[in-house]
Amino acid sequence: MKVPREKQDSRLMQAMFDAIAPRYDFVTRAFSAGLDRKWKRDAVRKADLPSGATVLDLASGTGDFSLLVRERDPAARPVAVDLTHSMLVYGKIRGLPEAVCGDAMLLPFSDGMFDAAFVGFGLRNFPDLPTALSELRRVLKPGGTLVIYDFFLPEPKLWRWIYLGYLYLQGAFWGLLLHGKARIYTYIPDSLRAFTTTSKLAALLEALGYEQVRTRSLVFGGLAIQWALKR
Numbered sequence: 602m603k604v605p606r607e608k609q610d611s612r613l614m615q616a617m618f619d620a621i622a623p624r625y626d627f628v629t630r631a632f633s634a635g636l637d638r639k640w641k642r643d644a645v646r647k648a649d650l651p652s653g654a655t656v657l658d659l660a661s662g663t664g665d666f667s668l669l670v671r672e673r674d675p676a677a678r679p680v681a682v683d684l685t686h687s688m689l690v691y692g693k694i695r696g697l698p699e700a701v702c703g704d705a706m707l708l709p710f711s712d713g714m715f716d717a718a719f720v721g722f723g724l725r726n727f728p729d730l731p732t733a734l735s736e737l738r739r740v741l742k743p744g745g746t747l748v749i750y751d752f753f754l755p756e757p758k759l760w761r762w763i764y765l766g767y768l769y770l771q772g773a774f775w776g777l778l779l780h781g782k783a784r785i786y787t788y789i790p791d792s793l794r795a796f797t798t799t800s801k802l803a804a805l806l807e808a809l810g811y812e813q814v815r816t817r818s819l820v821f822g823g824l825a826i827q828w829a830l831k832r
């Protein structure tokens with residue numbers, strides 16, 4: 602399986618998201634025909650956060666999850682963490698209460714600090730999935746909730762290849778239109794090809810000390826929300 606270069610070099614990852622940052626919110630809405638916000642809101646609602654929860658928004662980008670958590674409970678304390686400083690700058694303009702520049706591989710937090718953690722379109726980018734999921738588990742309180750929202754490889758092989766092809770064409774279109782560079786968004790299918798299915802991720806979560814994994818499949822398994830509790 603070919604792993605994208607950006608995943609192996611955090612400077613390339615940062616440079617890519619630095620270029621995307623000014624248009625990230627627009628492209629995310631356009632890519633999903635406006636559904637992204639609804640799905641993220643559902644992910645927050647079904648996380649059943651306690652009131653005044655301390656919440657990690659990892660790979661936050663401009664902070665959609667932090668802002669939705671605050672919208673639902675103004676007493677909550679969302680903490681946005683991202684590798685790319687400029688994403689957090691745009692997030693601050695949108696009203697992010699707390700933003701930290703950091704790496705998912707080594708989170709700058711003490712053990713058991715968070716009631717919940719959200720990772721939206723983030724896991725696919727991390728160089729080592731088990732390390733990232735173990736770090737997330739470390740910073741969650743026992744019984745804390747992990748919420749993952751990402752593209753996934755659909756199980757049926759035919760649909761998988763059609764879907765990857767569709768993402769490639771759509772990515773090339775937006776990349777060329779907005780940046781004069783197709784690669785900026787064809788990174789999505791490239792990183793997805795090297796990612797996993799919802800059932801494999803659920804098994805990995807259980808092996809790493811999570812339980813009660815729930816999956817909501819979207820786009821016939823091409824996108825999904827997964828909730829899991831720290832055992």
Ligand SMILES: C[S@@+](CC[C@H](N)C(=O)[O-])C[C@H]1O[C@@H](n2cnc3c(N)ncnc32)[C@H](O)[C@@H]1O
Nearest residue numbers: 618660661662683684685688704705721722726
């Ligand atoms: C596609 S954006 C997701 C933004 C937002 N969470 C959402 O759901 O729309 C992916 C983000 O992951 C960040 N990222 C990539 N690798 C990371 C790492 N190792 N640690 C923390 N953030 C990372 C990028 O900087 C980028 O802002």
